[in-house]
Amino acid sequence: MYAGFRYAVVVLSILTIFILLLPLLFFAWDIIQNPECIVLKFENASYINSEEIKADMVVSYCSSIPLRNVRIQVGSRSLEFDLISREATFKQEIILTERDLEEGIRVLEANIGGLYRLILKFEKA
Amino acid sequence: MWRRIVLNVLIGVLRGILYYIVFWVLISWLISSVFGVPFEQPLHLAVLVLGVFTGLGVVSSCVKSFIGIIFSVLSSLLALGLVVGILGGVVSTRLEYSGVIVEANLDFTPLLVLIVGFTVVYTIMECFERIVELEE
Numbered sequence: 001m002y003a004g005f006r007y008a009v010v011v012l013s014i015l016t017i018f019i020l021l022l023p024l025l026f027f028a029w030d031i032i033q034n035p036e037c038i039v040l041k042f043e044n045a046s047y048i049n050s051e052e053i054k055a056d057m058v059v060s061y062c063s064s065i066p067l068r069n070v071r072i073q074v075g076s077r078s079l080e081f082d083l084i085s086r087e088a089t090f091k092q093e094i095i096l097t098e099r100d101l102e103e104g105i106r107v108l109e110a111n112i113g114g115l116y117r118l119i120l121k122f123e124k125a
Numbered sequence: 126m127w128r129r130i131v132l133n134v135l136i137g138v139l140r141g142i143l144y145y146i147v148f149w150v151l152i153s154w155l156i157s158s159v160f161g162v163p164f165e166q167p168l169h170l171a172v173l174v175l176g177v178f179t180g181l182g183v184v185s186s187c188v189k190s191f192i193g194i195i196f197s198v199l200s201s202l203l204a205l206g207l208v209v210g211i212l213g214g215v216v217s218t219r220l221e222y223s224g225v226i227v228e229a230n231l232d233f234t235p236l237l238v239l240i241v242g243f244t245v246v247y248t249i250m251e252c253f254e255r256i257v258e259l260e261e
Contacts, residue, residue: 003254006247006250006251006254009246009247010247012243013239013240013243013247016239016243017239017240020236021159021236024159024233025159028159115235116231116235116236117230117231117232118229118230119230119231119232120227120228121227121230122225122226122227122228123225123226124225124226125225
């Protein structure tokens with residue numbers, strides 16, 4: 001009787017692991033198909049004083065797997081989006097210094113499908 | 126008598142190899158292929174793990190059932206130790222793209238927790254099975 005339960009547990013574990021891996025596999029597939037899946041743009045930039053620039057950061061995303069708790073660090077400033085999903089653009093205002101703009105995007109953090117935390121750190125070679 | 130001993134040793138060796146394949150080869154392969162990160166382990170460590178799993182498997186199947194339970198549980202604990210300790214829940218890689226070095230870290234703790242959970246459930250069921258066998 002217990003042997004049957006054991007095999008059931010093995011089959012259930014393989015199925016559950018496969019289901020849990022699906023968001024990651026779909027995300028990886030979408031990124032491979034379209035390397036420019038996540039597009040970050042600055043729009044409506046304007047100087048608010050001699051050092052600081054106010055701009056809208058616009059994020060568009062192509063994958064069917066939503067990204068949650070997204071944090072983007074530009075220079076020393078960071079901004080957060082609760083959810084970024086497919087075929088929609090997300091806009092948030094950010095105030096940057098010229099130095100921040102020179103440094104560009106340094107960190108991108110997101111939860112893939114709300115499950116797997118991905119952290120990308122960018123450094124100039 | 127001898128036939129039974131040889132059969133028990135064979136069952137133990139097969140059980141040890143199965144644990145080695147599942148918890149050393151298969152999970153490492155799964156992590157490296159799904160996350161696209163090379164995952165290499167030193168050969169001497171692989172041989173040591175195979176030896177310990179096989180040894181525990183043989184002892185578990187050769188001794189009396191109520192003592193064998195302890196060695197089965199030890200095999201599972203070693204497997205959990207390998208999964209949690211060596212894989213660690215985070216994979217990292219560095220790559221260069223258009224003159225920018227990108228350091229990528231991916232936390233796959235949910236997957237790891239699931240594997241640990243199912244291993245614990247499987248071990249408990251194996252123990253119950255042996256206890257039932259013992260009572261019969």
